[in-house]
Amino acid sequence: MPTSETHPDAGVQAVPDADANAVEGLPPPSAREPLSRERIVEAAIAFIDEHGLPGLTMRRLGNELGVEAMALYRYVPGKEDLLDAVVEELIEGMRRDVDVLDAPRDGWQDFLIRLAHGVRRVALEHPKAFPLVASRPTEAPWLRPPLRSLAWVEVFLSGLLAEGFTEEAAVASYRAYTSVLLGNLLLEVSNHGADVGPLDVLDDMSGDDAALRDYPQVRRLRSALSEDRAAAEFEESLEALLDRMTLLRNEHLDG
Template sequence: MAATEDTTDVDAALVRGRPLPSKSRPLDHELIVATAIAFIDEHGLPGLTMRRLGAMLDVEAMALYRYVSGKEELLDAVVERLVAGMQVDDEVPEAPSDGWQDFLQRLAHGVRRVALRHPKAFPLVASRPTEAPWLRPPLRSLDWVEAFLSGLTDEGFTDEAAVAGYRAFTSFLLGHLLLEVSTHGADVGPLDVLEDDADGSMSLAAFPTVRRLRPGLSEDHAAAEFEEALEELLGRLTLIRSEHVEA
């Protein structure tokens, strides 16, 4: 007989080491979202269904609908949890304390840590609808947009420069991090275009230069490239700030 909310196999749960519902931790919205993220981390986003999530929690899928209306609401909740993860990161300040450059550097690295912690779930941050069309991932929550814009204006940015900074900062983060998580197995659609065989030569016979330079192309310099691109971005924002200094 299928397991139900009242017939959870506690021994099996302990063996698997999963945070399944119990008398001390009953099924709730927070547990469902956390387990969905764990499922995506392990199996990838395409495999997530309400039935499989229920099986992971040792409950019938129907039991989940008491807490989430369906998969779409669940995915939105996953995104909210990922974005909120920066709020519990001690390295990410809520406002500038050592200058706006330090603030943006710490914020950028906080977003990157979220992406690296949950690479297979991170593309949802880019693909799920935002609260308003003018909100841009990955800084897509009103809390973080408010912190970003007020942080820059408090540091001498005009309104126009702060908006330009938000656009440039989010474009940099999203482009870089989607590319990076794709190397960690994330399903990012069009980026996954070339499947290799065992010796890495598949589809490269007609591209001798690519084949010759492939070892260099395959090297992982993500951290250094992130730092270099972030420094270049901060330089651009310095120019934007100076061009919009109020008289």
């Protein structure tokens, strides 16, 4: 279990990262196992975890599994279907998370905090694959990442409605919740090597003092600016989001 540490530059105590132990990925399946759709999807996730999404091809995946690429098409029609299956498996992983609930048990805030950390654990376990959750087509075009399935949106809405949210407040909360969660997690996985497009330009410039010569404030605060505060920022954003959702709930109840 991660422990609190004091950053030498910040002078404040960092928030323990309860999800940090999820960064390590799963080992690839044994080559002795029979080929199946499930095994192919697991191997694809393991390949992305190790090599990154841009390097994934059916031929390379076949090599990892010890078969010709054509053998894979019996189970997955093509790469696009494979990527959709990867997203399904990542999201389904939350159902195997014992801390994530299907319905509120100790109030709606506890329910949503558990769900948020469940999504974050998936992102940290598979940071290079997680951007697929934001980019792949969904079951319905209006579904918002990172809750990419009708089943999870149903869980979310049902949970809030059962806790006294009006339909309008539940929908508004769904929009706010998904926006904050996705934004924070895409930024975080980009620091773990994920290919997230423009976010990949993030750089602490620690080895380029010349580039900072004309920027004294940036140079002076460089250490603090480059500090990894992802865990603390996630908690702070989540807390602010829950406060906003409380206001939404009360406004619609008062109306």
